[in-house]
Amino acid sequence: MRAPNLVLVAGVAASISALPVHAAGGDPEAGRKKTVTCNACHGQASMQSVPNLGGQSPTYFVAAMRAYQDGKRGHATMGDVAKAYSDKELKNFVAYYTQFIAESTVSGAEQPASALACEACHGPDGRAPVIPESAVLAGQKAPYPKTTLREYRAGTRKHAVMQGAVGGLSDADVDALSAYYAGLWGLVAK
Ligand code: HEC
Numbered sequence: 001m002r003a004p005n006l007v008l009v010a011g012v013a014a015s016i017s018a019l020p021v022h023a024a025g026g027d028p029e030a031g032r033k034k035t036v037t038c039n040a041c042h043g044q045a046s047m048q049s050v051p052n053l054g055g056q057s058p059t060y061f062v063a064a065m066r067a068y069q070d071g072k073r074g075h076a077t078m079g080d081v082a083k084a085y086s087d088k089e090l091k092n093f094v095a096y097y098t099q100f101i102a103e104s105t106v107s108g109a110e111q112p113a114s115a116l117a118c119e120a121c122h123g124p125d126g127r128a129p130v131i132p133e134s135a136v137l138a139g140q141k142a143p144y145p146k147t148t149l150r151e152y153r154a155g156t157r158k159h160a161v162m163q164g165a166v167g168g169l170s171d172a173d174v175d176a177l178s179a180y181y182a183g184l185w186g187l188v189a190k
């Protein structure tokens with residue numbers, strides 16, 4: 001739940017309090033009650049290809065679910081999952097998942113130079129998105145951005161802004177960035 005050190009998490013708290021209208025108003029407790037299915041995958045720290053959701057940016061969370069619903073993100077499992085819930089249930093999921101922050105605020109990884117360009121949108125350490133449509137990257141399991149960054153680069157994951165941002169990255173850059181963000185405190189498996 002909320003980390004004890006409010007000074008360190010001020011940036012995260014600020015991004016949470018600035019909930020956009022379409023993500024606001026959800027009931028976290030109602031969301032929690034329906035997470036049994038989700039957590040068979042997302043609640044497992046050991047399932048490395050399943051992204052951490054705890055503490056994700058609300059706007060990004062909603063956009064991702066909509067993209068699975070309308071097929072802009074082609075992913076069979078998440079497509080079926082996302083279509084099974086109403087808008088109200090979706091808001092409840094958002095309210096539940098986005099309230100978490102890591103209990104440990106210890107980070108291990110050294111920042112690669114290529115991460116500087118990412119901060120313009122994803123915020124310092126990729127932890128408090130400057131544009132809410134962008135995701136929290138800190139604490140994400142490395143295999144997920146390793147895959148998604150390659151997909152944006154190849155154009156198989158479509159998003160004009162991110163496709164523009166990754167064009168110049170080599171495979172080595174992608175791997176270094178993924179390891180860096182995975183080593184930062186931030187998102188949690190919930
Ligand atoms: C069978 C396993 C599984 C289940 C069950 C599942 N998910 Fe997922 N979810 C995934 C995988 C794998 C991805 C990554 C898909 C991709 O590559 O786009 C994902 C992606 C997501 C994302 C996008 C995260 C990001 O950072 O891009 C959200 C949001 C999400 N799931 C929410 C949910 C919710 C809410 C539920 C329950 C209602 C749920 N998922 C159930 C496996 C699952």
Ligand code: HEC
Nearest residue numbers: 063114117118120121133134135145148159161162165177
């Ligand atoms: C101009 C703004 C901008 C810049 C610069 C930018 N991003 Fe993004 N990023 C976004 C947006 C917006 C999204 C949401 C895309 C979507 O919904 O698919 C995103 C999504 C992502 C995702 C997917 C997150 C997830 O959970 O699936 C990753 C990983 C990512 N960015 C990494 C990076 C890295 C690494 C850099 C620097 C090399 C970077 N981004 C630079 C705006 C930006």
